Amino acid sequence: MKLNVQNLKDFASGATFLGTGGGGDPYIGRLMLEQALLRNGRLNIIELDDVADDALAVSVAMMGAPTVLLEKFPNGSEAENCLRAMEMELGRPIDAIIPAEIGGFNSAIPLVLAAQTGIPVINADGMGRAFPELQMVTYSAYGASISPCVMTNERGDFVTIKSKCNLTTEMLARSVVMQMGGSAQICCYPMEGRFIKKYAVPRTLDIVLDIGRAITAGRSKEDPFAELMSYLSGTEHYQYSKLLFDGKIVDLARQTNGGFTTGTAKLAELNSSKASFEVVFQNENLVARSNGRTLAIVPDLICILDRETAEPITTEALAYGQRVKVMAVSAPALLRSDAGLQAFGPKAFGIDEPFRPFESRE
């Protein structure tokens, strides 16, 4: 794939779309990536097939509440500091960076780091979307340890966590994130090439860019959503998509809470003031209900889009009165398996409903 300063806006739109509400602010991510590309002039994106079986790859991401990121900017050196601390911890150089998730900000971070360091970044990730917690990633669902997990902040404090249990690491890291002010840089999941070739979601950086292009292209058409859904149906991960609702936000409860951005958006039809649809979120959109009936639920993607432009809206950017369409998109196969559902199905979020693919609901 060829990512450059010209198509960064499309890339950011596509990443925000797959971020399903989370993954961080696309504007800040885009500015950081633009600066990194202009300064370093290099960005080596490689395919999973090009990774040696014994190569060492790690993930980097921003952890915390997306609402915080809007006010507490990174200083730009956290990701590299974190990666170098990980190299010290492991006693060997990192061969490749593999994104953990897709999102407006968290898709940019691995690319920024790759541009800064010259280390290749892999065209894949561990979700094909965004999830709020560290153990909610295919790497963990299919057996990789997150440890050691290195964290740092804009002040240069470092915390390293080692645990046999990935959920314990999430809980310890979350308490550190809160103490660090609500967001922190992490580097984690040291993995071998042979593992990620099996369990990463492939080619998602390409797909992100193409989704952004479809959104832009659709804007000059009569229905921007049709263009986007047509593109998605041809991808290897996102065959099914459906518009669940067309209306406006009439009620929004959003907290920055326990290191997350949590809440509920209630929507009404355009010609009504009575809420008949809701989206519940924890950083990402988790479940969409129409009059109390579930239409789509994690790990399927629930995307809230501007109803005129099809531009995706993150949970921290939701606002009263916004006119939106809500789209469901089928999750990649690795997420809908038993192992996937155990890691990031409804129960993992405390939602007492079984998962059912949205396209099989009436």
Place this chain on the structure above:
Amino acid sequence: MKLNVQNLKDFASGATFLGTGGGGDPYIGRLMLEQALLRNGRLNIIELDDVADDALAVSVAMMGAPTVLLEKFPNGSEAENCLRAMEMELGRPIDAIIPAEIGGFNSAIPLVLAAQTGIPVINADGMGRAFPELQMVTYSAYGASISPCVMTNERGDFVTIKSKCNLTTEMLARSVVMQMGGSAQICCYPMEGRFIKKYAVPRTLDIVLDIGRAITAGRSKEDPFAELMSYLSGTEHYQYSKLLFDGKIVDLARQTNGGFTTGTAKLAELNSSKASFEVVFQNENLVARSNGRTLAIVPDLICILDRETAEPITTEALAYGQRVKVMAVSAPALLRSDAGLQAFGPKAFGIDEPFRPFESRE
């Protein structure tokens, strides 16, 4: 000094006395130390003068709320696991263990570890009493960095914190302690022999044992407090002592809060039910007031003792109706200096009063 299974009870009493309410439960500490001595049959206690200038010493302690320790016991291997992780972190063996504080539990831990590992423990500590926070120690007050600070729990999870700021490390470690259930083992303050020779409080393990002996000896005399105060007046650190109050606990507010045991004990004279005296605590007793007038304040020691036996009572063991005497003891000189007062004077606890030595108050 010669510590053995016969005099452990005296040692625990003396340590609890200097713990001024904090430092953890003496019974659990004593049992752990007894087991370690019986199992290993060795305990090498050395003097500060015997430490080489370039020797590497570290502190080990239990961090958290003493109330938690009563229910969540250590499994006994945390201190050694923590020390070995510190050696990995520093890339060299530890030459000596130096206690961080004096207290019923936290005086036992370095000795248990020394018995387990054969590494010598130094007859000194960093307070000559107990304090609730990690940066409240002469080592920090006089310029040592706490980093790296290694933490572990009974489940074998590890967290390592590195920060240029000791207070930041305290705050990050505190959030980890809370996530670990309220208490955790730490190993920190890697220091050279030449530094601790200047800034550790010397010979406190000896003094602890002798305080315990004085309490026991005093019990067969008419006034057990006189024997104790007579011994203290001859020590190098605790020349002044004074009984501030004689009465009973009539009100006790105690919370396990933010990783600490905090609260206030209100006392009345024996023949009264009206509270006229109070002791405010954060793990340790911080300030003693009579009818609102401060009589003693940190870093001076405020000890609540059983009024018949002079046995010290920790804050987590305080109870309604206990008949007690409250004693003030002058803090070691290193604590009353400007640097000391900045680190653990009243302001460090958010108490808006200047420090004044209790013996200079009318």
